[in-house]
Every structure is written in structure tokens, then in C-alpha cells.
Amino acid sequence: MRTTHRLQGGITVGTLALVLVASGCVSGGSNSEDSPDDPIVIGVSLPLTGDFSEPGKGVERGYKAWAKIVNDKGGLLGRKVELKILDDQSNADRVVSDYEQLIGKDEVDLVFGPFSTRLVVPSARVAEEYGMLFVEPAGAAPEVFDQGFKNLFYAAPAVANDHYNHLAEYILALPADKRPRTVAYAAMDDPFAQGTAYGLKEKLEKGGIKTVVNEVYPPNTTDFGGIAAKIADSKADMVVGGSQYQDGVNLIVALQQLNYQPKMAAFSTAPTEPEFAKAVGNKTEGILAPTGYTQKGDYPSNKEFVEKYTKQFGKAPEEDEANAYTTGQVVAAAVKAADCASQDPECQGKMVEWLRGHQVETVVGPLKWDDKGRPQSAHMIQQWVDGEIQIVLPEQQKEADLIYPKPEW
Amino acid sequence: MPSASLVFQSVVLGVLLGGLYALLAAGLTLYFGVMRVVMIAHSAFLILAAYLAWYAHRETGVDPLLTLFVTVPLFFAAGVAMQRLLLTRLRPATLTMMSVLLTFSVALVIEGLLGYVFSGTQRRIRLDYSSAGFEFLGARIAAVKLIAFGMAALALLGLYALMKHSRFGQALRATIQHREAAQLLGIDTDRVAGYGFGLGLATAAVGGTALALDTTIYPSLHWHWIGPLMAIIVVGGLGSVPGAAIAAMTLGMLQSLLQLELSTTWAQTVFYVALFATLAFRPQGFFGGRLAQRF
């Protein structure tokens, strides 16, 4: 027994020593002084593995495209930009520890936000408490903006609840006898997905349109038979899916299996994905979806982005990539305006201050924010028309006319 | 109140789902019966089989059902190997506990490798008949769900026939009921246990293919399945194959019906409520086994 204790003690001392040495060595190399030759280091933590890895990798590509485009043009403030990306494994513990590491140990000059609302809130708190500007590409849920963060800006046109604004206006503007009378909602239990569906629900209910089904399903749901049965049984005129990708596909297929034919069907995210049509057997005609980004967007920086991104990655950017790129654009604008890029509180404060009062031109259009960091634009509405997803709302940006009622799928 | 047609629809869905649960729970029961092992990796193998079906379909375009000819023998062999090479090496005194950890680690490895090879993206087999369905007494049944149920039912019937009417089945049942006694009867219980394990894993192959027909798959999906399956085998009485099947059908149906009034998430809790109730009031399970008394 005594040998054991002694040994344990030895091992424990040894490991602790190792901790100290390891942490000491690693942190020794970094520097906090800015010199014109040093690159601007930007720290990011992204879910490259785990539940959010798919969009996480999209965001990573967007950031990388931004860094490349900036560096090809000579960098920012004459300095190269360098991304330091850590994998948070889609885990909130990790994302916080990653930002602690980036800010505390690696002493990065700037940070970009991670993906998914669930990870944005904890990581925004770290940035907030260290006084760092926190521009993020993917925390659209209302909760993100209720935490009292002062340094947070969402780099996309609109928060989740406003995604369907144009569609709500369109429906409520229809003559009363043509409007859908009943709506069935099914939303994934996720702040973002629920936000989109409930934003529309709130507006339609206010306009007197009845909710007949309101289902929430956990993110891991794979069998949508039960939910689809409920929706089909309600014979609702319209179905709204607060979906991400695969759950939206599954729900649509399950509804098709039950031969449910609504007059209008709107799903978030899923229909805008490139594989969507194939996944639902090309029965896509008339499906609606909000989007914050279109490759055809008529903004100066967007042409460059689409072109160079496509060259770099071999395919056109999607919304996640675009939002990441937008994040880069927003931060770059702030850096230029403040003429500095370091952890210095004064510098970070200047950037935050500037973003509060100014508009930034981005690939998703001009963005500006309210005092809580909510962007003040709106999402476009797309619809599958003639086997292609096209913008139908708002009027001034439309590529095709909205089809209503929707043909059978 | 839900309409009568919706209730009937739910019953039909419950039966279709229960069939798959029953097949998979039968597999879990086999492992427990022959080895007193709670096989956490069962559902990981289920997902592995689903991935193999999906992959074969994507690469070659063959119907996923055809992959059964490969996966079933493969999984059978893997089951025998797993029993032989891993589980028999554990100390008998701590077998039950340590085997849980060992199979848990196998599940982690499978999940990690699936994620490594196929990434975490959700996958779904796209078939011509994916969205096809037909009317049945006012309920609408999806073709793929019916095929999946048919496979599960056939596999269960096959298993039942094997256990009831073959010599191997007799040896298997004897081993499950009383290992020492079976040994006295001259049964090579080690070999029988190996084959029992193989059979159990073969049910995962069938179940995985059935699952791939109709739902999305992703590497960590197995956690979603193992809970309900474990609840089923306890409610059914650990070690009783018919008990597991009955419990599976009952709970599958209950889950489906509860979804009418509760949300999807709450409806899932039925499995765990049944599990706790069983252990608190009737630890030997409802439909089977004396085995549970000592385990």
C-alpha cells in the first residue's frame, strides 16, 4: 500500500510539473507588440467535428476565402492576415476554452465568431469579458441579443425571427378569400430553426391565420412519420418547417409519403442547399425558403467573392460561406476605420464604437446594426420554380413570380 | 381530440416502428442470454450496417436490400469474433460490468471511424420509391416503412424458427436458460455463445438496412437507439426473446400514440418511464425471464 501512495504522489507531482512546463513553454513564444511586419492574427473556434461540423466547415471555407482575398490584395493596414482556427467539436465547453486560449495564451489580435447559436452565446461572453469585438456569422436566434452583449454584431441581413418578413407581408396582403386559413408549424428544437418558424407564426397569427399544428422535434429526430401524420391529418393550407437541412428533407419526404398537399410550403435552410432537389426526389416545385444570400446578389464585393471563391474551392459559395465572408468584411471595415488591430482595449473599443454608427458594404448587401447587435435588413424569399430555386420576394429583387397555390408534390 | 383516422394512422405507424424495435431488441436479448452481456455497441453496429447499405447504394446504385447478402454474414462473423476475441477474455467475476465498458468502447470506435470516413453529414438513401405510399383502411402507409417492417418480421420469424426447431436453437435456448446445465448435457456452450453473439449482430445488419431505407443516418445516431432498446429488453424481462418482442411492439405503439397528445420529445420518455417502473415494481420484467432476478 505504501509503495502505491508514494508512487501516486510522484506521478501527481510529475504531471503537475508537466502542466506547468508545458503551459509555460507554449505561451513563451507569443508577443503582444504590434509591428508592421507581423501578421494580424485572427482567432476563430469552429465546430469542425461533431453535430455542427457540416456548416462549421462551410464557415471555415468562408473565412479562408476572405483571408486569401485580403492577403492577395496586400493585407489589412499593410499587414497580412493570418487565421488561427481551433476545433471546438461542437461542444460549448470547448468553444469557451478555445477562445480563452486564443485571447489569453495565443494573444490573437482579433477574433471571429463560431457557428451555431448554442456556441455563440458562451463564446461571445468570453470575448465580451476580455473587451474584444465579436462579429459572428451564425447566431441569429433572439436569445443571442438578449444577453446584454455590447461587443457583438451579427454579420447577416436579419435575425432568425425576421427571416420570413417578406413572406408574411405577401400573405397578409392577399385577399381574404385567397389567403391560407390554417397553418401547421414543425420546428427543430434549436434556437435558430425555431426562431425562423416562430417569427412567421407570430406575424400570421396576428393577421388572423389559425395555427392548427405546432410541433417541436429534437435535433436527432430521424423518423418524421408521427409528425407528418399530424400535419396531414390537420389538412392545413400551409406548412412551415423551422428546419435545418436533413430534418427538412425528412419531413418533406414523410409528408409526400402521406400524400399531403398544402397550398403553400415554406422551410428554412433545407431548400437552399444544393443537394436538396435530389434528396426529395425532385418534387420541389413551389417550396419556399428564406435566404440571406444569393450568388447573384448585385453587390460589388459579391462578384469578386463568388468568382474567387469558386476558383479556390471549385464550387460556388452558399449562405454559411457568405456569412463567414461577411464577418471578415465587417471586421476589416472596423479595423480600417479604427486604424488598428490589437487586443488593446482602446483599439477594440474604437472598432465597436465605429460599427455602432456605420453601415458596412458586404456580399449580402449593406449592413447596419441596432444597439444590441441585431442587423437591420431582411431576408429574401426564394421559391423552387421550374426546377430551380429563384428569388420571388421582395418585388425589387425578384427573379420569378411567386407561385401560389403551390402545385402538387 | 385527435380524429379516429389519425389514431389509426398512429397505430399503423406504431406497429411498423415496433417491428424494427422488436428485431433489434431480440438481438440485444440474445447477447444478454448467452453471455450476460449488455451490448452497448449493438446500435452502433446497426448504424454501421445502415452506412454500408447507403454507401453501396451510392457507389454502385444497387438496391440497399441486396447489401444484406454481404452484411449479414459479415456481421455474424464479426459477432463471433467479438465474443471470441474480446468478451471471453474478461474476468467472469466482473464480466457484466466490464463488458458494458468494452462494448461501449467499441461503439465509440465505430462512431469515430464512421465520422472519420463518411464525415458527420446526415445521409439518406434516395430511392425511386422513397415517397411512395398506399392507402390501407384509411391510413396511409409508406412503401419503405412496410418493406422495413417486412424485413424485421421475416428476420424475427426466422430467428424464432431457428430457436424453436433446430438443434442449434435448442442448444442456444439451453445455454440461455442455464449455462452449467447445458454444459452437463454436453453442449459446447462457448461455441453456442459465440454463434448467439453472431446471430445478435446479424439482427443489427438486417435492422440497419431496414433503418437506412427510411431515415437519415449519421454517426452519433446510435445513442438515439440504444436507450429505447435497453429499456425494451428490461421491460420484456432480460433474456427473453418473445418478451423483448412483445415489449417492443407495446412500447413502439405507445410512443406513436403518445405523440398525438404530447410532443415528440416527451413521447420518447415512455421507454424510460416503463424502464423505471419495471425495475421498481417488477424487476424480473413483464413478459419473461427469471434471469433478471440475479442480474
Added chain:
Amino acid sequence: MSEAGAEAGPGPGARPEPEPSLATVGLIKAFGGVTALDSATVTFHHGKVNALIGPNGSGKTTFFNCVTGMIRADAGRITYRGRDITGKPPHRIARAGIGRSFQLCRVFPRMTVLDNLLAAVRPSGLAGQLAGAGKREETERARSWLARMGIEHLERAEARQLSWGQQKLLELAGVLMSEPELVLLDEPAGGVNPALIDRICELVRELNAEGRTFLIVEHNMDLVMSLSDHVVVFDRGRPIAQGPPSVIQSDERVLGAYLGV
């Protein structure tokens, strides 16, 4: 038939009516289709060395497990010195004064020999529970039992490192450490060399002389006949004969049962 056997009585000699120790009435236990105990009614005598014999599979071990609460009988009543202990959990039965050994000797393999005995101490109250194990008087008592078994020099070895015979002695010491009035021994001579068998017999006699009652399940007939005062013969889950060894030895039913007639 068997009832007659059960009432065979104390046999010849002018002994006073013995006080009952452990007794069962109509004990039934079935495993699936197999009836292990078939309405077993039997009484053992307090202060004596009792033996329970019978062919393999006659239900002796099941009987042990039932009376010690390890498994629950399907029907029937179990009493110990008049107190009903039917359905009581094993530790209550142990605390009622019944200690037992197991068929294939069971010790705590990864505990030291001394700890094996200290684990049999029954503390009471929160303070007693949290007090350090191995108070001096307990340790002294444990050592004296070990000394009596002749294995006191091994007190710091782990039990699994002992030889089979040493483990048998250790198990017995552990049972005795819990101070039972009635000691149930399941095949104490199983797999033990003859010299050690003699030692165990001697111990049983000594301990019996000190007032402990014994109930022994054993296949070794010489041992049973030389050691016990009262023998019960089981066949197919019920007693077919009981009485002093001399009577049992000449009982035809017993021979029949053993020879499988």
C-alpha cells in the same frame, strides 16, 4: 413415504427431545420447469452437529440458499428457533445468528486475510459505521480466529493468494467472526486433503462443544457419519429420511436414493 421418513424420530437412546434450531415447513422452489425443493419439511436440532446429505441435484444447495435468504422460496415457511425468517433478506438472517459458507469456497479475493475477517464485523449507528475499521479489539478477535485456523501468519496476504485449503479455513474464520449461533457449511471437505479434513472436523467438534450449532452439507460419508448427531437425507427436493447416523446408514431408502434405484 417421505413424510414417514421425516418423522423417523430421534432414534434409539434416551436423549431428551432436542430443541429445534432451523426448521422449514413445506418449502417449495422451482426453477422454470425443474422443482428443486418439493415441499421440504425438515427440522434441525439446536446445539448439535446436523448434516444434510443427498445425491447430486437433490436440492441441498437450493435449500441452503433458501434458508439463508439468497433466493426466495415459492412457498413454505422457514423458522429459526421459533422465529419466522421466511422472506427475510440475507443480512437479516445473518444477523439473526445464521452464518454460512459456500459450496465453492468464497472469500473476498482482493482483500487481505485480516480484512476478510474485519468485513464480517457488523457496526451499528452512524458513528460505528464511519469509525475506522480494525479497532484493536476487533483485530484481536480476528487474529485469534486466524490463529485458531492456523493461518495467522498470512493476515496481510490477499485472500486470492492463499491455497485452496487456506481459503477454506479463511472462509470458516470469516463466518465465525460474525459470531453465528448456527453455522451452515456447504461441503466443508470439498477438494480438501485428508489431513485438513481431519483438522476441520476437529474444529467443528470444538466449536460445537463451545455451543455452536452446525448444519453441514457434505458428500464425504465418513465425515458425515463420524461428525454429526443428526442426519437428514434429501432426494428430489424433499427429505426422505432423518435420524442419527447409525439409523441413516442402514436405511434402505437412502441407499436407494444414492444408488439411483
Added chain:
Amino acid sequence: MPRDSEAPLPAGEASLPASEVSLRAGGTQLRAGETPFWAGRLPRLGILLAVVAVVLSFPSMAPSPYEITVGIAILNYAVLSTSWNFVGGFTGYISLGHGGFAGLGAYGTGLLVTKTELPPFAALFTAAVLVAAVAVPVGYAALRVRGASFVIVSIALVLILLLVFQSWSSFTGGSRGLVVPRPFPGMLRAEHHRTFYFLFAALLAAALLVWWIIDRSRFGMGLKAIREDEDKAQSLGTPTYTYKLVVFVVSAAFTSLAGGLYALWFGDLDPVFQFSILSGAYMVLMALLGGVRHLYGPVLGAVIVGYALEYSKVEFGDTPLHLVVAGLLLGVVVMFMPDGVIPAATALLDRFRKTGETSIREVTAAELRERRGQRNGTEEVRDSERSGSGSGTGTGSQT
């Protein structure tokens, strides 16, 4: 029955060569009568004090708050696995569901703070009491039957809690998460980390102290008897069911404290991360790897696993291979060193220490094998049983 010349009488057994005993003792056990030079309390106390000093001075030596957060994470792991070890180590019951108790503690603390406005640390302890109360019926269901059902219940516990905390969003916040206000508002982040580092260290010390008290108590003796042989313990009069339940509840309470302290430190709770089977599995892995029979085993395991996970993350980057690493590590521990690294390492150390004796012992071992070959049938059965039961599985550890 062939006679054995060596063990005719207990007296004969008593004269067993000491070398045989020490051989069989195989390392952890000293030969009777041997008193090594380093024995005694003083050196041990010295080592303990040194460790404590290192642990306590760590925050002031850390170059940035990040290192302190790493320290907190490891301390948190250590508290969790030590808490787990109340059940796993003493009784041998493997719970994969302790992540559930940690989550309950975290949410309990968070909800008490936000809903009832209890002071944070009062909420922490109230939550622990509540979790202990929840653990009673759970333990009642789980411990009534042995082994397999216990594991199943422990896994089911996490899964059901996840479902409930996700579904009951009006109360728990559901997937929107729960924000736990900081217990020390206005404290700078670095200072906040430092404070919690010491709080976690204190909690670890408390958990270790209670484990130690139980370990040397009569209660602990009963628990260990359950681990060794539950039937036997019961037949000796140990109320095994009550014992298991009590220690299960104690374990749940400590796990809850760890979870609650984590909630106060971290601030953001999400059911998916709080009620994760994986976190429960890591507790098992850490305790098992370090050695469940030892006071410091889980702590050591926490340090090793914490490193291994970090290493695999750095090494394998953005792939899920860290799961494979964890899985393989668990598998290796279960198969080859179920007693953990401490006994394995001690055995190794012993081999070095006693090189002089080794040759003698080997001779004895060979002789012994020869002698065993001549023994009677029962002895042989037993020996084969022993080797068949995995006692010889590799790595020089005497499993």
C-alpha cells in the same frame, strides 16, 4: 486423492515458504514482517504537502488565464471522477450515468439562482441536497437488481434527463439554454478563473477526504466486501442494498456539487452538453485508468485523460478520431489493466526495486508450477480457473 507432501496440516501450510507468499502477493503487498526504510507517515505527508503546494501555487505561476481554465477543467474532471469512484471504486458498480447527476447539479444550481434568487453558493448546496434526494429513487430502481440493470438504468438516466430538460423548455430554457448569473459580479475574468480554481481545488479536497474516511471505515469495509462478493457480504450480515444506496447517494451529491460549481463558473448551460453519456463515460475512463481502488487513482486518471484528449485534438485536428482514441483507451484499460495504471506501475516499479530477488522468485515460481502439476484434481481446476479468468492478462500488472 494424491497426497500433497507440502500441505498436510494447517501447521504445514503455516510453514509455507515466505517466498511463495510474496510471489503470490505480486507487488502491492509487502511480505509479512518486512519494514521498508521509507515506511512511516512522514514521507507520505511530505509528498502530500508538496502536491498541495504545487496545486495551490499553480494559478500564480500560470502565464495567462487560459492555463488556469485548463487547470479548472482538469480539477473538474478530477472531482467528477472521484465522485464517480464512490460507487465505482467501493462497490464495483459501473455507472455510465453520472453525467446526468452533474447536469442535474448544474441545472439545479442555475435554476435555483435564477428562479428563487437564492444566493449562488446556497443554491449550490441546495441543489446537491435535491440531487441526492433524486438519487434515492433512482438508486432504489437501479440497485434492487444486480449488475446489468444498474448499467442500463444509469444510461437511461442521462437519456431521460436530456429529453426532459430539452422538452420542458418553459422551465429549463430547453435548447435556448440557461444563463447562470456570475456569483461574483464585477470580478474580472482572470480573477474569476482564479477564484474558481481554488473552489474546485477545495471541492476536490473535500471529495478526497470523504472518500478516504469511507475507505478506512467499517462502512467502507462493507462496501469493498460488496465489490468482492456481494452474496458473501450479505451472508455475513452486511445490509448490501442499504450500503449501496447510501454510497450511491453520496456519490450523486458530490457529482452534483461538481456540476453546480461548474455551472457557477461557466455560466451557460445547454441540455445537450450537460446530459451527455460521453461525459459519464469519461468519468469511468478516468477513474478506471487511474485505478478505482486508490484514493488518488481518479485524480491521476483525470490528468492523463485530460492530456490524452487534448493531445488527440491537436494531433488529429478536425476529425472525430478523438472518439476512436477515447474508445481504444477505454478498451485497452478494460482488457489489460482493469485495476488502472497505479497497480500496473507499482508492479513495474517493484520489479525494478527487487531485481535481486527476482531470480530467486522465478525459481520458486518454477518449482511451484512443478509442484502444482502434481497436485490433486481440485487444485488443478482451480489453477486453470485462475489463469483462465484473466489473471495473467499482460502488461505485468497483476490483475
